[in-house]
Amino acid sequence: MKIIFLPGLDGTGLLFDRLIEQFPESWNYNVVSYNSIKAESYLGQAKEIAARINDKDIFVVAESYSGRVAYELYHLLSERVKGIVFLASFISRPSQIARLAKFLPVFLLKPNFLTKLILYLFGFNLSGDKGMVIKVFDSLQKSDKLKLRSRLYNIATMPKAARTIECPVTYIRPSTDFLVSSSAVKLLAPKSSKFNLVEVNGGHFIAQSNPAECAQIIRNAINHLNT
Template identity: 25%
Template sequence: MTAMRCLVLPGMDGTGALLDEFVAAMAPRFDTQVIAYPRDRRLGYAELAEFVHPQLPTDRPYLLLGESFSGPVAIALAAQRPPHLAGLVLCASFARAPRPPGSPWSAAMLPRWATKLPVSRVPGWLVAQMMLGRWSDARWRARIRATLNAVQPAVLAHRLDAVRGVDATAALGEIDLPMLYLRAAHDRLVGRDSLSVIQQARPQTGCVKLDAPHFVLQAVPAQAASAIQQWCDEAVESNTVSTHLP
């Protein structure tokens, strides 16, 4: 069987540098490619969708996976119904500015000045705790810090600011293909209401809850890959076959 392509749109760092283990876990069932974003250009959600669109496969069916920050990019692309797109996966992501669990404030309520604070000044251990929780260790702290340092601070600030105003719920109504949401049971950044918003617009969206932090694909790559494979076998493959029947 030829491996199905899977394109991954990475989280806020946009580099894909933290996704090696997940890409390996997806093989051999999926030929997985991470599309990295420019590290030195301040692109909003619409511009990022335009950046990715020419890189979508045109020769065979594929999955599109939006991790965290990139969920709205993936949603916008799927809403355009590009040829050969067979399914959409959203991982610990959102269609509208998310609200952390237990917090009365969503990202939309962040003051603009808060998005301008240099990420480099945030202690590495704190970033790792927010992203990984009990999965954090010295190796991950070093990798996260190196990855963030590789992106211009103004670019990271621009992406954080973009999250404040994003609302891709209307685009969800234009999507007509199988969707899966990977929910992190220990997510400290994206609360359960982000899934509710998506399922209100797309009730058919499946959900797999994983024992993981916000960095699902980094902390439990094998479990995430297994969930995607099972969903693909049950929902995507059958839908792809039925849409090509005479």
């Protein structure tokens, strides 16, 4: 079984490094970078990713932005998707204020004193390694800016999900997530026939600030498939 890692808004996949370090080297995995994806819509991105997957069985780990991509990918590949872990993610608009995401100037995603402070507050809950804030900005700077703009538009205009996910779903919920509302999580739960929510201490960038615990939850979800 291949594990497919789908990244957050930065889209590069570079922020998965600390998480992947927690897994055995023998794992068969692939980290998707949206820089290599031509499609702009959620469905288009999922179709392009699906076309690249030759493995019979896959397990999807979707961070933040990529929740809807994982949702669409499941409905394209159906029973080939054995399970999904959502990392502080969403399949419908994450909050009411997310409607404004399409108006966010990309230059505000460049590091300076104010933007680093805002990210440390809203992304990390003012706790943990401040160096991770720089890593997030470094990843954003390596992102294709036109595609980044498209991802912001997708978040702002995302319709509610209608279909159900039949494979096992685990949701890793940060204890303090300022970017994904509890209502967005509540919208995901009834769309999953087998839903398990696990709370982990930290802010929205939970895979970066608490990689060991997130990795253990992912391992547990995968191991549970074999029981």
